[in-house]
Amino acid sequence: MTERPKVLDVKGLKTSFFTDDGEIPAVNNVDFHVREGEVLGIVGESGCGKSVTSLSVMGLVPSPPGKITGGEILFQNRDLTKFSEKEMRDIRGNDIAMIFQEPMTSLNPLFKIGNQLKEAILVHRKDWSKRQAHARAVEMMQLVGLPRAEELMNEYPHQLSGGMRQRVMIAMALLCEPKLLIADEPTTALDVTIQAQILKLMGELNERLGTAVILITHDLGVVAETCQRVVVMYSGKVVEEGPVDTIFKDPQHPYTRGLLASVPDMRFKKDALYSIPGNVPKPGSIKTGCPFAPRCEHAWDRCVEETPPLYETASDHQTRCFLYDPKEVDSRDRTTVES
Amino acid sequence: MTEPLLKVEGLKKYFPVHSGVFGRVSGHVKAVDDISFFVNEGETLGIVGESGCGKSTTGRLLMRLLEPTEGKVYFNGKELTGITKEEMRKMRRDIQMVFQDPYASLNPRHTVEKILMEPLNVHNIGDPKDRKKKVYELLETVGLSSYHAKRYPHQFSGGQRQRIGIARALMTNPKLIIADEPVSALDVSIQAQVLNLMQELQKTLKLTYIFIAHDLGVVRHISDRVGVMYLGNMAELANSEKLYEKPLHPYTQALLSAVPVPDPDFEREQVVIEGDIPSPANPPSGCRFHTRCPYKMDICEKVIPKFAEIEDGHYAACHLYEESRPQ
Numbered sequence: 001m002t003e004r005p006k007v008l009d010v011k012g013l014k015t016s017f018f019t020d021d022g023e024i025p026a027v028n029n030v031d032f033h034v035r036e037g038e039v040l041g042i043v044g045e046s047g048c049g050k051s052v053t054s055l056s057v058m059g060l061v062p063s064p065p066g067k068i069t070g071g072e073i074l075f076q077n078r079d080l081t082k083f084s085e086k087e088m089r090d091i092r093g094n095d096i097a098m099i100f101q102e103p104m105t106s107l108n109p110l111f112k113i114g115n116q117l118k119e120a121i122l123v124h125r126k127d128w129s130k131r132q133a134h135a136r137a138v139e140m141m142q143l144v145g146l147p148r149a150e151e152l153m154n155e156y157p158h159q160l161s162g163g164m165r166q167r168v169m170i171a172m173a174l175l176c177e178p179k180l181l182i183a184d185e186p187t188t189a190l191d192v193t194i195q196a197q198i199l200k201l202m203g204e205l206n207e208r209l210g211t212a213v214i215l216i217t218h219d220l221g222v223v224a225e226t227c228q229r230v231v232v233m234y235s236g237k238v239v240e241e242g243p244v245d246t247i248f249k250d251p252q253h254p255y256t257r258g259l260l261a262s263v264p265d266m267r268f269k270k271d272a273l274y275s276i277p278g279n280v281p282k283p284g285s286i287k288t289g290c291p292f293a294p295r296c297e298h299a300w301d302r303c304v305e306e307t308p309p310l311y312e313t314a315s316d317h318q319t320r321c322f323l324y325d326p327k328e329v330d331s332r333d334r335t336t337v338e339s
Numbered sequence: 340m341t342e343p344l345l346k347v348e349g350l351k352k353y354f355p356v357h358s359g360v361f362g363r364v365s366g367h368v369k370a371v372d373d374i375s376f377f378v379n380e381g382e383t384l385g386i387v388g389e390s391g392c393g394k395s396t397t398g399r400l401l402m403r404l405l406e407p408t409e410g411k412v413y414f415n416g417k418e419l420t421g422i423t424k425e426e427m428r429k430m431r432r433d434i435q436m437v438f439q440d441p442y443a444s445l446n447p448r449h450t451v452e453k454i455l456m457e458p459l460n461v462h463n464i465g466d467p468k469d470r471k472k473k474v475y476e477l478l479e480t481v482g483l484s485s486y487h488a489k490r491y492p493h494q495f496s497g498g499q500r501q502r503i504g505i506a507r508a509l510m511t512n513p514k515l516i517i518a519d520e521p522v523s524a525l526d527v528s529i530q531a532q533v534l535n536l537m538q539e540l541q542k543t544l545k546l547t548y549i550f551i552a553h554d555l556g557v558v559r560h561i562s563d564r565v566g567v568m569y570l571g572n573m574a575e576l577a578n579s580e581k582l583y584e585k586p587l588h589p590y591t592q593a594l595l596s597a598v599p600v601p602d603p604d605f606e607r608e609q610v611v612i613e614g615d616i617p618s619p620a621n622p623p624s625g626c627r628f629h630t631r632c633p634y635k636m637d638i639c640e641k642v643i644p645k646f647a648e649i650e651d652g653h654y655a656a657c658h659l660y661e662e663s664r665p666q
């Protein structure tokens with residue numbers, strides 16, 4: 001299979017918050033890319049920088065206190081970090097759309113759903129008539145499986161259930177046929193039967209429309225189910241990146257391995273749950289060395305003295321850990337200790 | 340067979356719905372509607388279900404933090420629903436609760452020492468010296484250190500705060516702990532720590548747990564038996580292996596099939612059920628699941644299925660199993 005072109009290519013992205021406690025490097029030198037039609041998962045525990053990464057791509061980092069301090073965000077080969085606010089407004093909702101965990105943050109409670117959808121189209125399709133916008137809105141509502149689409153156009157967000165609101169958000173995100181959809185914890189606030197409906201819908205839309213998707217989640221089950229490739233983040237950094245199959249079957253970074261071993265699996269009962277000791281660190285609290293070192297059972301001197309780079313462990317797999325440094329002769333032995 | 344530690348019979352809680360300018364009662368939210376179960380000493384009973392199905396209300400009814408509309412709760416053979424508030428207050432020494440959001444349940448202006456000491460003061464247990472000793476002892480038990488005693492809740496991470504919540508629940512040496520979503524707010528790696536801690540404590544202190552959660556993986560991991568709630572009813576209850584391997588109730592089947600599994604090769608039989616959960620203020624007639632059930636029959640709209648034992652220790656409320664029942 002020939003590789004499809006990259007829709008988004010993020011290189012060395014740095015986004016910091018400047019607070020009374022100093023600079024918080026929420027996203028610290030992050031690289032990743034998404035190819036056309038691909039579903040990429042970004043996974044990690046709370047505070048690791050998932051949302052700030054997506055806000056950076058959207059040009060929505062709250063500023064102050066936040067600021068992109070370095071790197072490039074190449075969207076169709078143009079660097080979004082160089083775009084003006086006006087240029088970003090043209091991109092948002094048109095070429096790149098985003099849906100959030102809580103749909104009420106992006107739906108205005110005071111306006112009818114229909115008006116909000118039509119408005120979202122007309123911002124970008126200035127030559128469209130109201131009638132065309134209406135027809136498109138209804139068409140998208142039907143596409144995302146909302147019943148009574150015409151009637152819903154006249155209802156207010158609070159009249160809908162959480163699952164229906166998330167469908168409206170997806171419909172709104174897809175109105176202008178974006179190349180890239182960023183979904184930040186889109187099902188986290190939903191019940192599991194409703195989550196199943198939404199994930200199924202997103203998968204179908206990705207197949208039918210070919211929209212590339214970045215799915216951000218802390219739920220490893222959701223990743224396994226919906227993504228083709230996975231980026232694992234820890235403390236503002238990408239610690240591992242690879243195809244979903246190898247991430248789950250042959251995880252390499254000690255953090256990824258620990259995380260997978262910590263999840264209770266509904267299909268069988270594990271005797272004891274593995275647990276990673278210690279706490280999730282705040283980004284920037286560990287200044288030198290590997291940010292996972294204080295919790296890592298393989299850590300040795302080098303891990304606290306130097307910061308590990310990403311090592312390529314297969315052509316499509318990278319891991320930020322000295323165990324995979326080809327120069328570390330005994331690193332093989334270290335990795336086999338645990339598994 | 341020995342008596343169960345806790346027995347619940349026909350428990351109901353209807354919350355009045357007020358409407359209009361005069362706040363007249365215009366209906367009721369049937370948050371918990373006629374549920375029965377028991378919990379044996381030393382076991383963990385998991386209670387799962389989607390939001391709003393009545394899990395937390397059930398937990399609070401057992402503690403009598405809420406007064407039941409109907410039904411009986413027996414603890415150690417004693418009827419809790421019949422005793423006075425004062426007697427109930429004393430009983431709470433034996434029944435403690437752990438909550439989802441430890442931050443909301445810990446007074447932010449009190450030190451950990453003061454927070455942990457409070458249950459001992461309330462129940463008048465030990466002298467000040469004993470109490471202090473017990474605080475330090477329990478901090479160690481839950482994996483914290485005695486120097487944490489002088490700190491305030493905001494100085495701890497989410498996982499550590501939940502350890503404090505657990506320590507507080509253990510201060511009075513209770514027999515039963517009702518844990519309402521104790522790990523739902525925690526990150527995966529911290530969740531595993533707290534689950535392991537709870538299992539360890541259960542062994543060493545011979546505790547009985549009612550573990551309420553919406554995460555089906557977590558509940559399977561920790562529970563001996565599991566009850567599944569839907570819209571205020573208990574749909575199914577069985578030992579955990581049976582419930583997960585061979586669920587009887589169509590709702591349990593749908594719920595289990597909806598859970599994403601951390602294995603990209605896993606091909607589940609997806610029973611995606613359509614539609615939303617109906618409102619408990621206006622629940623469907625007959626079987627409450629009939630609006631979403633793929634096996635719905637005519638009788639399901641009219642007759643409420645009885646919650647009954649279908650196989651040994653395996654209970655379900657569904658008309659599909661009505662014939663196979665031993666008479």
Ligand SMILES: Nc1ncnc2c1ncn2[C@@H]1O[C@H](COP(=O)(O)OP(=O)(O)O)[C@@H](O)[C@H]1O
Pocket residue numbers: 017019024026044045046047048049050051052053062065282283
């Ligand atoms: N508005 C803000 N002000 C200061 N720091 C922030 C702000 N938003 C995020 N951060 C910091 O950025 C880090 C990453 O946050 P976020 O990307 O939201 O994490 P998550 O992976 O849970 O989505 C957090 O640990 C927090 O310290």
Ligand SMILES: Nc1ncnc2c1ncn2[C@@H]1O[C@H](COP(=O)(O)OP(=O)(O)O)[C@@H](O)[C@H]1O
Pocket residue numbers: 354355368369370388389390391392393394395396397619
């Ligand atoms: N104090 C209350 N007054 C009115 N309705 C309530 C009250 N507490 C809970 N409810 C309702 O009862 C139902 C069950 O709630 P709850 O027991 O909290 O569910 P769960 O814990 O399973 O999510 C919900 O519909 C909820 O809105």
Ligand code: SF4
Pocket residue numbers: 253254255290291292293294296297298299300303308320321322323
């Ligand atoms: S670099 Fe060292 S501390 Fe970091 S994950 Fe690898 S072995 Fe562990």
Ligand code: SF4
Pocket residue numbers: 588589590626627628629630632633634635636639644656657658659
């Ligand atoms: S009683 Fe009828 S509607 Fe209810 S779960 Fe059983 S088959 Fe479905």
Ligand SMILES: [Mg+2]
Pocket residue numbers: 050051052184
């Ligand atoms: Mg986030």
Ligand SMILES: [Mg+2]
Pocket residue numbers: 394395396
């Ligand atoms: Mg609850």
